[in-house]
Every structure is written in C-alpha cells, then in structure tokens.
Amino acid sequence: MTITTAHDVPYLDMSAPHFAMASEAVRDARDANWYARTNYGLAVLSYEDVSSLMKSPKLIQGSAAWPEHNGVHSGIFYDWWKRNLLVLEGEDHHRIRRLANPAFSPRKIAALGDRFESLANELIDGWIEDGQVEFVEGFAAPFATRVLCIMLGIDESEWGTINRLASTVGAALGVTIKEDIDEVDAALVELQEYAERLISDRQQNPKDDFVTRLVEANREGDRLTDPELRNLLVLLIFGGMDTTRNQLGLAIQSFIRQPHQWELLAERPRELAKAAVEEALRVNPTTRWVTREVAETFEHKGLVLEQGTTVHMFTYASGTDPEKFANPERIDLEAEHAPHYAFGGGVHHCLGHFVARSDMQAALPALATRLANLSVVPGGDEWMPDSGNTGPVRLTIAFDRRATTADGQQTA
Amino acid sequence: MKVWVDRTLCENHGQCAIAAPSTFEMDDEGILQYTEGFPADELEYIEDAMDVCPVQAIFLKGDQ
Ligand code: HEM
Ligand code: HEM
Numbered sequence: 001m002t003i004t005t006a007h008d009v010p011y012l013d014m015s016a017p018h019f020a021m022a023s024e025a026v027r028d029a030r031d032a033n034w035y036a037r038t039n040y041g042l043a044v045l046s047y048e049d050v051s052s053l054m055k056s057p058k059l060i061q062g063s064a065a066w067p068e069h070n071g072v073h074s075g076i077f078y079d080w081w082k083r084n085l086l087v088l089e090g091e092d093h094h095r096i097r098r099l100a101n102p103a104f105s106p107r108k109i110a111a112l113g114d115r116f117e118s119l120a121n122e123l124i125d126g127w128i129e130d131g132q133v134e135f136v137e138g139f140a141a142p143f144a145t146r147v148l149c150i151m152l153g154i155d156e157s158e159w160g161t162i163n164r165l166a167s168t169v170g171a172a173l174g175v176t177i178k179e180d181i182d183e184v185d186a187a188l189v190e191l192q193e194y195a196e197r198l199i200s201d202r203q204q205n206p207k208d209d210f211v212t213r214l215v216e217a218n219r220e221g222d223r224l225t226d227p228e229l230r231n232l233l234v235l236l237i238f239g240g241m242d243t244t245r246n247q248l249g250l251a252i253q254s255f256i257r258q259p260h261q262w263e264l265l266a267e268r269p270r271e272l273a274k275a276a277v278e279e280a281l282r283v284n285p286t287t288r289w290v291t292r293e294v295a296e297t298f299e300h301k302g303l304v305l306e307q308g309t310t311v312h313m314f315t316y317a318s319g320t321d322p323e324k325f326a327n328p329e330r331i332d333l334e335a336e337h338a339p340h341y342a343f344g345g346g347v348h349h350c351l352g353h354f355v356a357r358s359d360m361q362a363a364l365p366a367l368a369t370r371l372a373n374l375s376v377v378p379g380g381d382e383w384m385p386d387s388g389n390t391g392p393v394r395l396t397i398a399f400d401r402r403a404t405t406a407d408g409q410q411t412a
Numbered sequence: 413m414k415v416w417v418d419r420t421l422c423e424n425h426g427q428c429a430i431a432a433p434s435t436f437e438m439d440d441e442g443i444l445q446y447t448e449g450f451p452a453d454e455l456e457y458i459e460d461a462m463d464v465c466p467v468q469a470i471f472l473k474g475d476q
C-alpha cells in the first residue's frame with residue numbers, strides 16, 4: 001500500500017486558461033494518485049474511485065448553491081434552480097423521480113427509435129450533396145432539439161424557438177450569470193409558459209405520449225403538481241439539449257480520429273450502434289466532470305473528506321484509465337468494456353439516458369452508413385474549453401457520400 | 413415469482429430502491445440489498461424498478 005502524503009498529491013489549476021481534461025497534466029496526475037487537489041475542491045481521477053464515490057451515500061449532488069456562488073440570490077432562475085430535480089435531495093428528490101421514471105421507460109423510448117432514425121436521415125438529406133457540412137448547425141443542434149420536440153410532443157417546426165430560449169439560458173450559465181440574469185429570467189419565463197401550455201393541453205386532451213404519461217403519473221394517489229410538472233419539463237429541455245448536441249459533435253471528433261472504427265460501424269450499423277455510443281461517451285464525454293459535495297465527513301483510502309468539500313468526479317480521466325481499460329484512449333467497438341460515468345451515477349443518474357442513448361444509436365449509424373472518409377475542414381472547427389461541459393462550437397467536416405447498392409447496402 | 417438481480421451487472425446506482433423501496437434498499441455502504449419474495453401488489457413497482465435500472469440488471473424468475 002502506498003502512503004500518500006499531502007506533498008505527493010497532484011494539484012490541477014482548473015481555471016488556468018489552457019487547462020484541459022484531455023491533457024498530459026491530467027493523465028500524469030491520474031498516474032500519480034487517485035485524486036488531485038484543485039482550486040475547485042478535489043478531483044477524483046481513477047476509474048475505481050470515481051465508480052465507488054460517484055454512488056456513495058456520503059456524497060450529495062452538490063450544485064444547489066451554484067447561483068449564490070455566482071452572486072444570484074433571488075428571482076425566477078433562482079427559484080427554479082432550487083426546485084429542480086438535479087439539486088433536490090432525499091425524499092424530495094426520490095418522490096419526483098419515482099413519479100417521472102415510468103415515462104422514461106426504455107420500452108416506451110424504444111418506440112421512438114424509428115422517428116429518431118428518419119429525423120437523422122432527413123437532416124443528412126439536407127446537405128449530403130454538398131460534400132461538406134458545419135456539423136453543429138447542420139445536424140447536432142437540430143437533431144438534439146427536435147428529439148426533445150418529438151418526446152414532448154411539440155411541433156417540430158418550433159425547434160428554432162426552443163433552441164433560442166434554451167441557448168439564452170445555457171449561454172449565461174457560466175460566470176456571467178449575474179450580469180445576464182434579466183435576460184435569463186425572461187427566457188426562462190417564456191420556456192415555463194411553453195411548458196404550462198403543454199401541460200394544460202394534455203390534461204384536457206390526453207394522448208398516448210410522454211407528457212400525458214407525466215401528467216397522469218400517480219402513485220397511491222400522489223401526483224406531480226402543476227409547478228412540479230412545469231419545472232421538470234424545463235429541466236428536460238436544459239438537461240437534454242446541449243448535452244446531446246455536444247455529445248454528437250464529440251462522437252464525430254473521435255471517429256474522425258479512428259476511420260477504421262467508423263468503417264466498422266458503417267458495415268455493421270445495427271450490431272455496433274450501441275457500442276459506438278458507449279465508446280464515444282467513454283473516451284470523449286461532454287460531461288467532463290460530475291459534481292458532488294461531502295454530506296458527512298468520512299474517510300476514503302486514508303483520505304478524510306470533510307463535510308462541505310466539493311468533489312469533482314472526472315469522467316474523461318476515469319473512462320480512459322489504463323488500470324481499467326486496455327488501449328484506454330481508443331474506441332474499440334468489438335471489445336467488452338466496463339461501464340463509463342458520462343451519465344453520472346447513483347440516485348441522480350441521468351434521467352434521460354435511455355433517450356440520449358436511443359437517439360444517438362439512431363444518429364451515429366445513419367451518419368456512418370451514408371458518409372465516408374470524414375475529415376475536419378482546416379480552420380473549420382472551434383471548441384468550448386475542455387472542462388465542465390464541453391463540445392464543438394463549430395465543426396465543419398468534409399466527407400464522401402457512400403453509394404447505395406441495390407440491396408440497400410451502402411459502400412464507399 | 414421472485415426478484416433476481418444480476419450482481420455482475422449491478423452498479424449500485426440505487427434507482428431500484430427509489431422505485432420499489434419495500435423490495436430494494438441501499439445499505440450504509442451504498443450496496444444494494446433486496447428481498448426476493450414480494451406481495452402481489454408490489455409487482456407494479458418492481459416492474460418500475462426493472463425499467464429504471466440504468467444497467468437493466470433486475471429480472472423476475474419463476475412461474476410466469
Ligand atoms: C449525451 C447526453 C447526456 C449526457 C451526457 C447527460 C449527462 C448527465 C449527467 C452527468 C447528469 C448528472 C448525474 C449525476 O449528478 O450523477 C445528468 C442528469 C440529468 N439528466 Fe442527463 N445527460 C444527457 C442527456 C439527457 C437528456 C436527453 C435528458 C432529458 C430528456 C436528460 C435529463 C437529465 C435530468 C433530468 C437529470 C437530473 C437527474 C437527477 O438529478 O435525478 N439528460 N445527465
Ligand atoms: C441534466 C444534465 C446536466 C448535466 C449533465 C450537467 C453537467 C454539468 C457539468 C459537468 C458542469 C460543470 C461545468 C463547468 O463548471 O464548466 C455543470 C455546470 C453547470 N451547470 Fe449543469 N448540468 C446539467 C443540467 C443543468 C441544468 C438543467 C442547469 C440549469 C439550467 C445547469 C446549470 C449549470 C450551471 C449553472 C453550471 C455551473 C457553470 C460554471 O460553473 O461555469 N446544468 N453542469
């Protein structure tokens with residue numbers, strides 16, 4: 001057993017301008033120790049320790065005080081934030097999850113798979129003749145937003161409005177939130193009104209759809225109240241849109257680096273769809289870390305974690321840990337791999353993961369079977385910082401169109 | 413019918429204990445404990461638990 005003294009513990013400056021998760025600094029820190037100290041609390045780096053601490057009952061989600069930390073103490077955003085599932089704990093959290101979970105049943109979501117696939121193909125049709133596309137604008141953003149429209153039963157032509165409102169809030173969810181709070185509150189009000197209209201419509205005209213299932217969810221007489229339904233729908237829009245958009249861009253980035261794996265996916269799209277999505281999430285997750293806070297002081301591997309300490313679970317570092325994965329940074333669609341933590345874990349485990357998985361399992365094979373020889377157009381890409389939630393701002397790619405043979409098979 | 417959890421898949425996320433707390437429980441270490449037998453009116457919640465388990469590790473075994 002190694003005794004780790006404070007002296008040996010690596011330090012990562014996460015606010016340095018060039019800090020990146022996919023870097024030698026983070027890999028070296030992981031090789032040296034299971035955790036690092038940072039200017040934002042502790043960072044857990046190894047697969048083994050992310051796996052056990054992510055789900056530990058001694059830790060809570062830890063994002064509740066985020067608005068206060070950034071100078072926002074009241075208002076519409078503040079009130080919404082304090083009541084959203086992500087920051088609720090204990091029975092308040094579990095009650096809403098219990099009522100909401102059945103609407104996200106994988107069997108119900110699987111029924112939407114064909115619609116996700118035709119959406120992907122419709123978007124690809126829009127630019128496949130061009131040999132080049134700005135992937136975020138041409139695919140990832142409309143796909144992610146329209147998937148939510150399909151799920152929520154919103155007319156897909158409304159996707160531009162939803163995208164604009166959610167992006168207004170999303171863009172301000174950084175250190176600038178205090179300056180932009182009026183704009184954020186206004187956009188949030190519009191989104192909430194949207195959600196309210198959907199709810200009252202399904203209350204009056206129930207359909208066989210997702211929002212109706214939420215509206216009618218009932219356990220021993222307990223139901224989601226109208227404000228709870230509204231807050232949840234708004235959370236789904238935020239939690240589902242940017243994440244899916246970014247993850248699709250990151251998946252393309254990874255497959256451009258490994259054209260052989262892209263060809264495998266094109267040859268066996270149905271068989272390898274699931275592995276393609278899981279591998280992209282493992283080696284290149286949009287959620288680069290998942291936040292936790294120590295709820296009660298405890299010891300882990302000789303380290304005392306004091307109550308109130310912020311702990312960041314590094315998903316990229318853990319998903320590419322050489323102690324756990326052979327050839328850790330490379331996608332291997334044919335290998336068996338341990339689960340990754342890009343969807344977090346424990347009681348806060350992503351509520352929408354079956355949706356995200358099934359929509360990306362439609363998107364990636366549709367892209368692979370129609371596009372070959374992908375490359376990034378020089379100067380055509382721009383990226384968010386590689387920390388927190390990351391992804392491409394712009395990703396212009398060039399490609400060859402695959403020819404379709406008589407039996408529907410596509411060849412390069 | 414009996415509940416059976418495939419421990420080689422189970423990741424101890426505890427979503428089952430939220431869905432069907434009479435059958436599934438997380439202990440102080442965060443490890444899943446569960447009872448195999450259940451009364452008939454619990455089945456609905458066990459099915460919710462099977463659905464929600466992120467790694468789909470929960471199964472029903474026996475006379476179906
Ligand atoms: C690639 C896409 C996605 C990724 C990588 C992702 C990732 C995550 C992560 C890391 C968390 C926090 C988990 C934790 O703290 O342990 C989370 C929570 C959540 N996600 Fe996702 N997500 C994605 C898509 C979606 C979609 C499509 C929806 C909705 C339809 C959604 C809804 C939510 C909700 C509601 C929560 C809060 C759950 C809770 O606190 O109980 N996510 N997600
Ligand atoms: C449901 C899925 C979600 C996931 C997976 C997720 C994940 C993350 C992650 C990994 C970070 C660290 C990023 C950073 O500090 O740069 C973060 C920060 C943040 N997230 Fe989320 N988040 C989710 C939903 C939401 C929602 C619904 C909101 C609010 C509308 C939100 C608001 C924030 C804020 C305010 C920060 C802090 C940004 C900062 O410190 O710069 N998140 N989130």
Ligand code: SF4
Pocket residue numbers: 417421422423424425426427428429436444464465466467468469470
């Ligand atoms: S939800 Fe699934 S993974 Fe989580 S504890 Fe229950 S059985 Fe295990």
